[in-house]
Amino acid sequence: MLAKTHLAITLFFALLLSQFVQNPSFFIVFSLFFTLFPDIDSKFSRVGKGKIFRLIQIFLKHRGILHSFIFLFFVSFLLFLFFPMIALPFFVGYGIHLISDSFTVSGIRLFYPLNIVYYGAIKTGGSVERVIFILFLIANLFYLTSIIFS
Numbered sequence: 001m002l003a004k005t006h007l008a009i010t011l012f013f014a015l016l017l018s019q020f021v022q023n024p025s026f027f028i029v030f031s032l033f034f035t036l037f038p039d040i041d042s043k044f045s046r047v048g049k050g051k052i053f054r055l056i057q058i059f060l061k062h063r064g065i066l067h068s069f070i071f072l073f074f075v076s077f078l079l080f081l082f083f084p085m086i087a088l089p090f091f092v093g094y095g096i097h098l099i100s101d102s103f104t105v106s107g108i109r110l111f112y113p114l115n116i117v118y119y120g121a122i123k124t125g126g127s128v129e130r131v132i133f134i135l136f137l138i139a140n141l142f143y144l145t146s147i148i149f150s
Contacts, residue, residue: 001100001122003036003046005129008136010035010096015143017092027089034093038066038101067098068112 001009014031018024039045040053042062047053065071072094079087101108107119122128 001104001124001129002133003039005133005136006035006097006100007032008133008140009100010093011140012136012143013096014089014092015140015147021088023085026085027092030086030089031093031096034090035097037094038097041066063101063106063108065112067101067108067110069098069110070112072098 010031011028014028018027021027036045036047039062040048040050041057041060041064042048043054043057048057060066072091075094076087076091079090098108098110102110102118103120104122104124105119106124107117109116110118122132
């Protein structure tokens with residue numbers, strides 16, 4: 001999926017979950033930040049275009065270890081131990097990215113290095129993804145306006 005779709009989907013779930021955390025603004029911003037993180041292994045992604053990630057891209061294949069639950073759980077655990085405030089936003093943002101990508105035609109290996117690929121029928125950048133983006137954008141606008149006017 002494209003970065004904008006990941007952001008729209010993650011914003012929706014971060015807004016829903018933000019009512020259960022101490023600092024909702026912090027939670028939402030960092031969930032959105034971390035939802036882009038799995039794609040640092042692709043030079044074609046919005047985040048991966050940064051020169052700082054070129055070394056990672058040499059050693060890691062796109063939709064490899066960075067697109068796995070193993071990586072998600074391991075990093076979330078480390079963050080929980082050393083930086084507990086960002087552990088939950090990391091888990092939510094990163095996890096939603098993985099789940100979203102599992103619905104694409106390319107799919108992901110959720111339990112990397114096992115060769116079990118979870119995939120769907122959504123073509124990255126295709127018309128179905130555009131509809132999903134628009135639906136989540138509308139849902140986010142409705143949710144935000146309901147918060148503002150309640």
